[in-house]
Amino acid sequence: MPSAMREPLRGVWCATLTPLASDGRPDHERLAAHVRRIFAAGVDGIALFGTTGEGQSFSTAERRAGLDALLAAGIDPARVLAGTGCAALPETIELTRHAVSCGCAGALVLPPFFFKDVSAAGVYASFARIADGVADERLRLYLYHIPQASGVAIEHEAIARLIRDYPTLIAGVKDSEGNLEHALGLLSAFPQLAIFVGFEPHLPAALAAGGAGTICGIANLYPRLIRRLYDHAGDPGNRDALALVERFVAALEGYPLFAAFKALAAELAGDPAWEALRPPLVPLGAREREAWLAAAAQCGIARSDAAGADRSDP
Amino acid sequence: MPSAMREPLRGVWCATLTPLASDGRPDHERLAAHVRRIFAAGVDGIALFGTTGEGQSFSTAERRAGLDALLAAGIDPARVLAGTGCAALPETIELTRHAVSCGCAGALVLPPFFFKDVSAAGVYASFARIADGVADERLRLYLYHIPQASGVAIEHEAIARLIRDYPTLIAGVKDSEGNLEHALGLLSAFPQLAIFVGFEPHLPAALAAGGAGTICGIANLYPRLIRRLYDHAGDPGNRDALALVERFVAALEGYPLFAAFKALAAELAGDPAWEALRPPLVPLGAREREAWLAAAAQCGIARSDAAGADRSDP
Numbered sequence: 001m002p003s004a005m006r007e008p009l010r011g012v013w014c015a016t017l018t019p020l021a022s023d024g025r026p027d028h029e030r031l032a033a034h035v036r037r038i039f040a041a042g043v044d045g046i047a048l049f050g051t052t053g054e055g056q057s058f059s060t061a062e063r064r065a066g067l068d069a070l071l072a073a074g075i076d077p078a079r080v081l082a083g084t085g086c087a088a089l090p091e092t093i094e095l096t097r098h099a100v101s102c103g104c105a106g107a108l109v110l111p112p113f114f115f116k117d118v119s120a121a122g123v124y125a126s127f128a129r130i131a132d133g134v135a136d137e138r139l140r141l142y143l144y145h146i147p148q149a150s151g152v153a154i155e156h157e158a159i160a161r162l163i164r165d166y167p168t169l170i171a172g173v174k175d176s177e178g179n180l181e182h183a184l185g186l187l188s189a190f191p192q193l194a195i196f197v198g199f200e201p202h203l204p205a206a207l208a209a210g211g212a213g214t215i216c217g218i219a220n221l222y223p224r225l226i227r228r229l230y231d232h233a234g235d236p237g238n239r240d241a242l243a244l245v246e247r248f249v250a251a252l253e254g255y256p257l258f259a260a261f262k263a264l265a266a267e268l269a270g271d272p273a274w275e276a277l278r279p280p281l282v283p284l285g286a287r288e289r290e291a292w293l294a295a296a297a298q299c300g301i302a303r304s305d306a307a308g309a310d311r312s313d314p
Numbered sequence: 315m316p317s318a319m320r321e322p323l324r325g326v327w328c329a330t331l332t333p334l335a336s337d338g339r340p341d342h343e344r345l346a347a348h349v350r351r352i353f354a355a356g357v358d359g360i361a362l363f364g365t366t367g368e369g370q371s372f373s374t375a376e377r378r379a380g381l382d383a384l385l386a387a388g389i390d391p392a393r394v395l396a397g398t399g400c401a402a403l404p405e406t407i408e409l410t411r412h413a414v415s416c417g418c419a420g421a422l423v424l425p426p427f428f429f430k431d432v433s434a435a436g437v438y439a440s441f442a443r444i445a446d447g448v449a450d451e452r453l454r455l456y457l458y459h460i461p462q463a464s465g466v467a468i469e470h471e472a473i474a475r476l477i478r479d480y481p482t483l484i485a486g487v488k489d490s491e492g493n494l495e496h497a498l499g500l501l502s503a504f505p506q507l508a509i510f511v512g513f514e515p516h517l518p519a520a521l522a523a524g525g526a527g528t529i530c531g532i533a534n535l536y537p538r539l540i541r542r543l544y545d546h547a548g549d550p551g552n553r554d555a556l557a558l559v560e561r562f563v564a565a566l567e568g569y570p571l572f573a574a575f576k577a578l579a580a581e582l583a584g585d586p587a588w589e590a591l592r593p594p595l596v597p598l599g600a601r602e603r604e605a606w607l608a609a610a611a612q613c614g615i616a617r618s619d620a621a622g623a624d625r626s627d628p
Contacts, residue, residue: 051428056401056402056426056428056429057401057402057403057426057428057429058402058404059402059404059405059408060402060405061404062402062404086401087370087371087400087401087427087428088370088371088372088373088374088376089371089592089593090372090373090375090376091373091374094373111594112370112371112593112594113401113427113428114365114370114371114401114427114463114464115370115371115463115594115595116462116463116465117570118594118595119570119596121596122593122594122595122596123594125593125594125596126593126594128593129593148430149428149429149430150428151430151465152594256431256433278403279403279426279436279439279440279442279443280425280426280429280432280436280437280439280440280466281429281432281436282433282435282436282439
């Protein structure tokens with residue numbers, strides 16, 4: 001029986017981009033190669049099919065197949081957090097069961113995200129239904145708070161009730177609100193949970209307050225930079241990494257985030273196939289792409305901070 | 315070959331509530347009985363698994379099975395618009411194909427609704443992918459504009475491109491924004507489309523401007539009232555119906571809409587099973603329920619305007 005889900009997680013986790021094949025489906029080989037490259041560059045684990053990975057754009061069948069393919073390619077499930085949240089709870093339960101059965105490190109779970117103005121009682125009831133539906137004590141649930149996309153905040157009230165009723169299953173929160181006060185509030189209210197920040201510039205402050213680390217998108221592009229940001233948080237050596245990350249985030253302003261990430265991934269990998277997105281997301285136009293790549297280049301992040309920079313990587 | 319999808323739709327369509335069995339799944343028998351009751355009360359057709367029907371809370375398997383069960387119970391597919399939009403396009407395509415193969419009047423389709431700030435190009439690409447994926451000239455697509463829930467508006471630019479590229483497939487728009495100016499803008503820009511309003515008080519003005527009718531939730535509760543509102547739009551006889559509908563909408567203010575609908579459906583049918591919702595939606599608390607039912611009663615809508623009021627209904 002896989003015991004991976006028993007360990008509390010820490011460190012630098014990459015919310016992996018999902019490369020697409022020419023038929024528009026997830027490209028399993030490119031994805032496995034990408035994960036090996038970022039692991040070799042110091043990333044501790046991945047969140048598969050999160051927001052950055054366009055997870056919600058893939059069917060439950062595609063998400064199961066993507067996880068299966070990664071594991072078949074030799075990726076350690078203890079280094080995979082599976083994004084399993086769907087709008088409909090039966091599908092979330094199905095994907096979460098599958099992730100548990102695969103021995104994944106945990107399941108990163110959105111609340112149902114179609115309805116807005118959902119009450120704390122409704123958010124609690126949703127996660128309770130998932131926990132009861134999966135019905136496996138190996139489950140480790142990471143609550144995925146990203147209200148600007150999901151439209152549904154996971155409030156303290158819901159978290160407190162979940163911890164009370166499912167003390168071993170609720171392992172942590174990925175806080176992608178991008179608001180440091182919110183992350184610090186979680187750290188202060190729920191010291192028993194692993195709190196990961198999604199917004200990279202907040203990593204040092206969150207770590208100083210007891211945070212577990214980051215699950216973030218920039219680790220797709222510059223994994224060594226995010227590794228340094230994590231390893232030297234609080235050290236003077238951190239200031240350089242933090243300044244670079246802040247500059248990069250500022251350069252992103254005004255561009256559609258995931259299209260910009262994929263355009264830069266294509267550029268850094270020398271592989272135009274990375275640019276494809278699934279609708280409703282669409283690639284950058286030619287002029288926008290050029291402007292964005294120029295802005296990214298001007299951030300001054302060393303090529304050696306990128307994934308796959310070292311050709312001797314396994 | 316069913317030809318139902320060839321006709322342009324008009325009239326009073328009910329966005330059916332979905333009753334749940336005690337195991338939390340859609341209750342097919344109660345649903346079929348409800349549809350028969352509202353048809354007998356003058357409703358022209360239903361939108362199955364729309365927002366009011368908590369469609370996004372049900373898995374693709376549940377949505378297929380729900381449609382199959384209704385048709386097996388003898389409901390005419392030419393009176394069913396199937397809500398088939400999912401966050402992931404392959405699932406939207408699967409459900410839409412199924413609806414076409416069943417001979418449904420059309421498919422009511424949300425754009426993918428997880429990502430926000432989606433461009434008009436992304437909305438166009440999503441519906442184009444659906445049309446190409448279904449690849450069946452019998453398809454009649456009704457674009458489902460409900461940005462306050464989906465987070466994704468369907469702009470004129472996307473609609474115009476879709477009409478240009480798929481002239482026979484794009485049949486109409488359900489405009490649930492609740493903004494009359496927006497509905498009138500659609501009617502003026504796209505006279506070839508069947509434009510349905512979701513917000514009942516706007517029905518007379520939309521009909522006067524060439525609208526096709528309404529797809530609405532109140533028809534679950536007071537189908538005869540909505541029928542009168544439609545039939546006498548523009549007549550002096552309409553003022554009473556409009557005033558009642560406006561009073562009812564005002565009474566709803568501050569209550570969670572679908573929980574309030576289901577509480578009143580339970581009350582009117584004398585069947586508490588109607589109160590159940592699937593998370594993330596939850597039923598009203600006891601005190602809230604009592605206050606809401608009192609407020610609804612004070613609107614003065616006659617019992618004879620409700621579904622099933624006439625025991626001789628088939």
